[in-house]
Amino acid sequence: AQSVTQPDIHITVSEGASLELRCNYSYGATPYLFWYVQSPGQGLQLLLKYFSGDTLVQGIKGFEAEFKRSQSSFNLRKPSVHWSDAAEYFCAVVASGGSYIPTFGRGTSLIVHP
Amino acid sequence: DTGVSQDPRHKITKRGQNVTFRCDPISEHNRLYWYRQTLGQGPEFLTYFQNEAQLEKSRLLSDRFSAERPKGSFSTLEIQRTEQGDSAMYLCASSPFPTGEETQYFGPGTRLLVL
Numbered sequence: 001a002q003s004v005t006q007p008d009i010h011i012t013v014s015e016g017a018s019l020e021l022r023c024n025y026s027y028g029a030t031p032y033l034f035w036y037v038q039s040p041g042q043g044l045q046l047l048l049k050y051f052s053g054d055t056l057v058q059g060i061k062g063f064e065a066e067f068k069r070s071q072s073s074f075n076l077r078k079p080s081v082h083w084s085d086a087a088e089y090f091c092a093v094v095a096s097g098g099s100y101i102p103t104f105g106r107g108t109s110l111i112v113h114p
Numbered sequence: 115d116t117g118v119s120q121d122p123r124h125k126i127t128k129r130g131q132n133v134t135f136r137c138d139p140i141s142e143h144n145r146l147y148w149y150r151q152t153l154g155q156g157p158e159f160l161t162y163f164q165n166e167a168q169l170e171k172s173r174l175l176s177d178r179f180s181a182e183r184p185k186g187s188f189s190t191l192e193i194q195r196t197e198q199g200d201s202a203m204y205l206c207a208s209s210p211f212p213t214g215e216e217t218q219y220f221g222p223g224t225r226l227l228v229l
Binding site for chain 1: 118120145147154155156157158159162169170205207209211216217218219220221222223225
């Protein structure tokens with residue numbers, strides 16, 4: 001079975017600084033990978049996804065993520081953080097060719113200082 | 115495309131009562147998923163439907179939980195004899211299947227508090 005690790009429970013950055021949120025997965029083949037964002041009391045919004053092809057994927061709100069097979073990682077990045085980016089971020093992995101049920105990490109809470 | 119909607123958004127109930135939540139998926143999405151999310155955790159899979167058929171249930175879905183999707187459109191999740199441990203956010207998601215790129219779109223969730 002697949003698993004996801006988000007090693008950072010909280011990340012604090014200053015507005016305008018760059019951001020990298022870490023995600024490591026465990027799966028025998030190439031999985032489908034996702035990043036979602038959740039604002040307090042809200043559902044999850046898809047930021048970006050990777051299925052195949054170019055390992056650097058662009059998403060909404062200026063986010064990007066890079067799939068690194070050798071490191072089993074799919075880290076999320078943003079060059080300049082805005083105060084409105086403060087939220088909970090979830091990485092998810094889906095085993096390709098199965099029932100497409102995602103396994104989520106426990107999330108990373110992003111705090112943005114003015 | 116109005117997105118996935120869930121009703122109610124919040125529910126407070128007393129232990130032992132029954133509660134029912136509704137999810138309306140994006141139209142023409144034939145897959146519908148239910149998740150439970152507790153504080154500080156990511157969503158955990160409960161069950162999913164393809165059209166009206168319930169194809170998989172998690173071990174988390176005890177006998178007190180039942181889900182239906184009678185006409186392959188909206189779905190309901192019922193919890194009988196609620197317990198304080200059922201307090202959580204219940205999320206619904208839908209996806210078009212098969213597309214080769216399985217992406218789930220989530221609703222705003224129903225937050226349940228059992229007193």
